[in-house]
Amino acid sequence: MVGSRHREDTLVAVTTKTFSVTTGPVRLVRSSLRLFVPLGILGSVLLAAPALAERPEAWETPESVGFLDFFLLVLVFPLVATAVITLLTILPALVKGEKLSPNAAPIEDQWLGGPKGGKAELEGSDAAKNAGGASGQW
Amino acid sequence: MPVAPVASGELTSRERAELDRVIRSAEQISRVEFSVFRGISQGDPRVFAGSLHAALAAPDRSILIMVDPVARVVEVVTGAEVRRTLSDRTVEMAVLAMQSEFAQGNDVGGITRGINLMAEHARAPRTMHVRP
CATH class of the missing domain: 1.20.5 (Single alpha-helices involved in coiled-coils or other helix-helix interfaces)
Structure with a gap:
């Protein structure tokens, strides 16, 4: 044991x-x-230090940018470019007479050979007797 | 999948002038008044077209063409006198011709074709009898 x-x-x-x-x-x-x-x-x-390099002596010293140039470059030129692009985009639709507002009626009523009052004269006008015709859809 | 052409807004002044000329010519040929409504129909298109037709100066002697490019509906209403020379069957054929043009996005062409077809058939037959 x-x-x-x-x-x-x-x-x-x-x-x-x-x-x-x-x-x-x-x-x-x-x-x-x-x-x-x-x-x-x-x-x-x-602890890493930013990389620094001396500007080559052959390079010219850049001129300081004035406020007006800066304003033109940063604000005016982009706005003008945006306006031109927008105009070029909507111009074909404007020429065709299309509605651009989403709330506007898709098309305006046009009545050739109709009464002078237009649709206002529809009030109380019942269908003519014995009228005929046809209907269609596309 | 083919995409159906979209209604191209209002008629331009040039297109309106062209349609005015077509209507005048058709009225001279057929001695029937033509009226074209292009816009948004309210309620039942057939009833709306009937009320437009009834509002014309001489409904019995008039043909009304209603085109709704948004609902893609075309309605033609003919007066009682017009029906003596222009049958509903002929109007149906004109509507079919218009539909095929509308389906291609050619609204003015469709209306012009329909007016010309109906004017041609609505013309009273020439009589060979010579009045004394």
């Missing part, structure tokens, strides 16, 4: 030692990597 107890004690000790050897350093390295890699990236980004 004493011998068997001794073997059990030895076996337990060996097993514990083996486990600590295989997991301890690896876990330490992984923990270190998790900490230092993001810190390194963040630090390099924060």
Whole structure:
């Protein structure tokens, strides 16, 4: 019984030692990597200096842009270009006489050879007797 | 999938002038009054066309053509006197001819064709009798 107890004690000790050897350093390295890699990236980004280069001497010194030029370039020219493009877009529809407003009636009533009062004279006008004709759709 | 042509707004002054000329010519040929309404019909298109026809100066001697390009409807109403020479069957044929032009987006061409066809048939037959 004493011998068997001794073997059990030895076996337990060996097993514990083996486990600590295989997991301890690896876990330490992984923990270190998790900490230092993001810190390194963040630090390099924060500490990075902007790239600077001297302007070549052969280049001319640019003239300072006045307020009027800046105003023309940034505001007036784009607005004029927008107006021209819009006009070119809606011009064909205007020439054809189409309605551009979404709330407007699609077409205006036109009556050739009708009464002078137009549709206002329809009040109380019943269909003529013995009228004929035909209907169609397309 | 073919896309149907869309109604192209109001008639231009040039198109109106052309239709006026066609109407005058048709009236001279047939001795019948022609009237063309192009617009949005209200309610039942047939009833609306009938009320337009009734509002004309001489409905019995008149032909009214109503074209609604939005609803894609064409109605022709003929007066009692007109029907003596222009049968409803002939009007149907004219409407068919107009429909085919309208389907191609040619509103003025369709109206012109319909007026010409009906004017040709509405013309009173020539009599061979010679008055003393």
